[in-house]
Structure formats: structure tokens, C-alpha cells
Amino acid sequence: MRAAHRYVNLFIKYLNNTMLFAMFIVLLLQVILRRFIDIPWAGAEEWALLTMVWITFLGAYQCTVEDSHLKMDFLQNVFTSKWSSLIQIISKSIVVWFLFMANVWAYPFIQSAGDKLLPMSKLPMWVPYGIIWIACILMFIEVIYQIVKEVKKIVISLRKKEHNF
Amino acid sequence: LPGGDEGNKSDSVTLTFAFELPNDHPWGKGAEEFKEIVENETDEEVKIDIQGGGSMGDSGSEIQEGSSVGSIDIGISSTPLSEINPYAEIFSLPYIFETREEAWDVLDGTIGEEVGERLEENDLKHLAWWEDGFRQVTNNVRAIESPEDFDKLKIRVPESDVRIDTFKELGASPLSMSFSEVFTGMEQGSIDGQENPLSVVESSSYYDVQEYLTITDHVYTPASLFINMDKWESLTDEQQEIVLKAAEEGRDVNRELNAEKDDELVDSLKEEGMEVNTIEDPEPFQEKTKPVWDELADELGEEAEDIIDKIQDSK
């Protein structure tokens, strides 16, 4: 389980890096083809934006794993560890709710809007929408995993207390 | 809050009406007419909430998608319509219509209906053909008088194969570029020109960075006014009739204003310092772009060929 978690993360990190480099290459080619070879590449913008969608959402997954999303955790720092765990569970549950809603609504939406083609690259819309969906599912699983860890912490600290009495 | 206190009356329904252009654009004026008629004639049983200026979606793509999944009730889409209804592209073939009236006749007749009905595959009920109008070319190199003048001009076009092919056939180097980059692109010379309806040339201040405006009328862009199918079916027969009628009245306002405005716009663009010329004889341009028609017909098949023939016969 833990190994699978690590490999998935590593794989996605690697893909994210590749996508960013691909974005650079696409824009560079667009300039070269338009300016110096005079054969404009009509689909370039769509491909570049596809890499952007990838980096945004699977990058957000990476940030979820590393717990590096921008936030203000001053409340968590104020309280003792048990309370801080509880607040973490609350805030993570709110995140889980959002991701759950996004995932539930994504399916019917992609079903009805996914067939449409991007005008120049002829890429079906389910590709970018699917990337967002997969990222949301991965984040959902990851945050649940983090909540379970926090719950375990609380349980352990409660047990310790029992022993003390 | 919208939909909150007003939605309490169980027999009244509020329909959102979204489009990407500002409220004072002919689409907005048409939408006002539409709203007035629907609300008056249904005794406010059907209310219209106009959401112009891109507030519910800032492109036709987004709006047609929103309407087909039901987050928007009524919407307008022009060029992006062909993404979900490739047959709409037929109307945007180069020089297929020479005058507005010609286009209106076809669109308001059985052909327009036939093509409009194809939106039903996307859960959209087509109500009427509004318009974006004829598109014109601006550039910084020379006035366009004959097709040869297009030679090697870097013209930005919207993301559409037909449009790209049209300008290729004319000898230009068409390219798609994000709308937001077009102004700076023309100012700094990354591109030579662009093509759009005159209202866009004016509202985007292209006159500041473009020297020549040629009234080419190379493409007529219709726009479909559509409603989400479930919402349509939830209306009573009588309400449906009123909505259809209002759609047509709004369409007429849209068309009239467009025609009026185009004349005014030519004058004001001249005042801004653009050199304006008009192509009097479109025939050489038609000749050159004919292959685009055949290509589209090949791609879409017999039915499309049929529609093209019918449009030709109707003239």
C-alpha cells in the first residue's frame, strides 16, 4: 500500500515535469513555425493549454501529497496536538466534501460534454475534463488517507491518557 | 437573491439568458426585446434573467456547453456552434451569401430549420438564427483590392478549419491566436491583420494599430439562439409559442441594429484614421475560395452537399 502510494506519486511528479517542458517546447515551436518557417501551427495553443490543465490539477495533487497548498494554519499551531489533530480532521473533511461533490458531478458532465472536439487539435473535451476528474479522485483518496492518519494519532493519544490514569 | 424569493411562486419560472458580448451590443438589445415580449405575453409566468457580458461564460463554446448540460437556460453562440453542429459551418463558407437578405431568406426558411434541428443531439432546442453579421478584414500592409493582395499576409482567424482554409486559398498565411494577444500582436507586427465583424474592430480599438480596413464581406456568421431541451419541454405549448415568437422578434432587432450600426461604424473607423475600401466585385474572391466549399462537402457528406446546392438554387 505504502509502496504503491510512493510509486504513484513519483510517477505523477515525473509526468508533471515532462508536461511543463512540453509546454515550453510547444510555445517555442509555435513561434519558430510562425515567424521563421511561415507555416503557423494552428493547434499549438490548445496543446499548450492542455499541458497547463495537467500541471494545474495533477500539480495540485502533488501539493496535496506534500501538504504544501497555501493556507493559514495559525489555529493549528496555537492548540495542543490533540486539538490540532481535530482541527486538521475538520478542515480536511471540508476539503473531502468539495472533492466528493466535484467527482460526483464530473461524471454526468463529462458524459454529456465530453464528445465535443477542441476546434483546432480535434482533441475530445473528455481529455482535459478527464484530467481534472482523475486529479480530483486522486486528491480525494489522498485526503481521506491523511484524515485516517490524523484519526489514528488521536486514538493513540487517547490510549496513552488511559494508561496514565 | 435571484431564484430565491422570486422563485417561490410555483407557477412562474425564471430562465437565464446568457451571451458573451456586452449588453449594449445588438445581441443585448435583441435579448431585451425577447425578455419584454416573453414576460408581457406570459403575464410574467416566464421571466428572463439577462446575463450578458460573459458573466455566465465568456465564449460561445462555454455557453453552448452550459446550456446543453442545463446550468444556463438560453444562450447564443456564433462561430463555436460548429463544434457541436458541423453543419452550421456551411453558412460560414466563404461568399456563400452575398447580401444580408440572401442569408436571412435561407436561415429563416426550411434550410435554416433543418440545420438548427441538429442541435437537438446536444439537448438544445434551436429557436432562431440571430447574427454576428458579415466579417471584414483589417491589416497593416495594403488595402485589399484583388485576391493577390492577400499574398503572404499573416491574418489571425478564429479557431475554425473552414476559416483557415479560406485564407489559405486566398494566398494569405492564416493563423489562430488567442483573442487577447491580437491587439499587441498587430501593434508589434507579430501578425499583419485579422478578420472580424466591424463591431469588434471598433470595440477592441483595432483602429489604433491597423491601417487598412477592407469591406470584404467574405463570411456571414449567423448565431443560434437556443434553449436547454428539458427547460423547453417544461414549458406549456402556449409558452413555447410565445418564446419562439419572441426569439424571432429579438432576431429582427439584432439584424436591424447590425445593419444600421455597420454603416455608422465605417464612418467612425474612417474618422479614427483607417483607410477604408470596399470590394465591389467579389467574383475573383469567390472563384479562389470555391475549393473550401468542396472540401467541407466532402467532409460532411451528401446531406451537406444537398444543403449547399439548395442554398445556391435559392438565389
Added chain:
Amino acid sequence: MTPLLMLITILVLLAVGVPIAFALGVTALVFLIFFTDLQLNIIVQQLFQGVYSFPLLAIPLFIFAGSLMNQGGMSKRLVNLSLALVGMIKGGLAFVNVITSTFFGAITGTAAAASAAVGQIMIPEMNKDNYPPGFSAATTSAGSSLGILIPPSVPMILYGSIAGISVADLFLTGIPIGILVAIGYLIVAFILSLKNDYGSKGKAFSFKFLFKTFIEAIPALIVPFVILGGIISGIVTPTESAALAVLCGIVVGFIFRELSWKGLIYALEDSVRNTALVMFILATAGILGFSFSALNIGEQMIEPFMQYADNPIAVMLLASIILFIGGFIFDGTVMVVVLVPLFLPLVQATAIDPLQFAIVVIIVWGIGQQTPPVASGLYITTAIANVSMLEASKYNILYILVLVIALMGMIFYPDIMLYFPKLLIQ
């Protein structure tokens, strides 16, 4: 009323530690569920639309370029050149810091990239020379705002694309304004160093040293001309200039022989993370923006301002105050995408010079990068200096004052402030 409720919801969510991106999305979703009867399967579309915009590509690419230039040794060479220029003055490292930031501002488009590059070298150096760490962090953080005032500038690209004004003009306007602010920073650094007796004297000035460091820095000094030249000659569009900056980063890295394969991978990884942080917030802000339209919040927010529609100064002051307050918790990108479009019709009605309003917004954006808790200038610098944001802010207030003075100048004396820019544009 609704806007206030939404703001409170966002603040409560932030207080319990919900990441900003999710706080925005959750708030939008809650209000859409309770106050509208819209079909919410649209949420994926809005997440998509929030990032599916060509000019936004400038964000990841300029972040990447900044990281590459840092990995490729450019910042080190610029620091050396600044040392040769002003290192001999007492308290000189603070000046070196500001001047390096000015140079670096001219080769990168975001503040975060500038603060990381300059901070990693300058803050340890300043620590060695006994400057208070809070002061070192503040000086670097403030300097990083030059990254968005001096072209190339991601905020200017985004603002230009949203407001439909020429990015090239914005860039040219940014040069003199950025230099003015840099001079203001130098004055602040001078006053603080002199008053508190910071730092020691560096090496005496020598032409030889200046010449040597200048030669070494030439490739880095050429970069701004390549980027600006590329745009002005029309070879690249402003957004594409970000790709040109990445190319410069790679090529110069190879010329210096300092960019390794490992460095490239590190730059990619670092940039993906920083891009996702900004862009994911922008994606969920897309849902928030959608809820604004669905709930008619734009109108509700702008209505109180309509009474000032005949007073340009009032409109600009009010817009600045709103963006300043918002700037404590929102990144400028989110505000420009969600809030600024609400103001634009008013700006048009009031006949404010679009260029003037644009620079007003960009300067407030720069101020927002200095005000904690969400302050992209302070994140990296305080981490390197190992001080709290509050500690750094004690020193930063004076630098922020420089930006506020520039802002007031822009609002009240646009003719003076835009005199040189207008000359440049013509």
C-alpha cells in the same frame, strides 16, 4: 449582504486551516447550492475555464525561467556586479540586494522567482555581515516586487489581456516606474542602515573588479533586451516571451556551464509546484467568479461606487482600498481575474486613462505580495532568513510605504508619473 456572508465564510474556512484554493471552491459551492437552483455539474467546466486561457501560460513559463536562471548561476553573477557597483558603501549589502533585485526584475516576470533567486544568495551573505535577518528578508521581499513592476511582468500580461490594452505599452510604462521604486527602496535601505548602524564596509571600489563582474554578467544583462526586443519587434507575443525567457535561461545556463541536468530537473520540479499553487487557486476562483455572476454579486459590489462615477480619483482610491484589503489574503492573480473585471466598466465610464488604472492595479498587486499572511514576496525570504513574517514586516513597512507613495503619485499626479512612459511609448 451576500458578499459579506461569502467573505466571512472564506475567512472561517481559512481559520480552520482549509487551503485557500479549497476555501474559495467550498464557499462558491455552498452559496450556489443554497441560493440558486443551478445545475452544478458545471463545476468541472468552471475549474477548466479558470485555467484555460492562453495568457496564463506566462505564469508557469516565467516561474520556470526564473528557476532556471537561478540554477544557471545568473543571480550569482548579478550579485557580484552589484557588489562591484555599491559594495564599498557602509550598509552596502542592503543596496546590493536592491540593485540585484532590479537587475533580476528585468529578466524575470514574477515576484516569487525574484525573491527566491536573490534571497538564496543575499540573505546568507547579509546574515554573515550581521544584518538583522528580518531586515534582510524584508529588503529581498520588497525588492521582489520589482519583478512585476519592471518588464517582463506576468501581472502586466494578465492585466493587459483582461482589460484589452497593449502589453507592450504596459511594459514600457513599467521601466521608469520600477526604477523610481528601486530608488525609493535604496533610500529606505540607506536610512535604516545608517540609523541602526547595520553591516560593515565592503571591499573598496575598483574598476578592475567592476569590469570583471560586468563581463561575467553580460549574458544575464542581455536577457532583458532579448525578451523586450522579441516583443517589440513582433517576433513573439507577450505570452510567448515567457518561452523566450525559458530559452534564455537554458542557453545562458549552458554558456556559464552552470546548468546541470540535475539543476534542470530541480527547476522543473520547483516550477510545477509553484505553478500548481497559483493555478489551482485560480481554477477554484473560477467557480467563485461563476457564483458571483449567478448571485449578481458583481452588481451589488459595484453599485455603491456608482455614485462616484464622475470622480476618477475617488474610483481609483476605492479600487485601491478594496484590492489592498483583499491583498492580505488573495494573490493578485485571483483578484485581477475575479475582481478587476467588475471595475473595468466603471473605469471606462469615468474616462480614467486605462494605462493609469492598470499601473494602479499592478502597484497594489505588488503591495499585496508584501502583506501577510498571503505574501508571495515573504514566503521564501522569511524561510531563508528563518524569521517570522511578522518580524520581517516590521522592517518591510517602510518599503511598503515606498510603494504606497508610488501608488498615490500614480493616482494624484498621473501626468508626472506617466511623463517618461509616454515618451517611451512614442
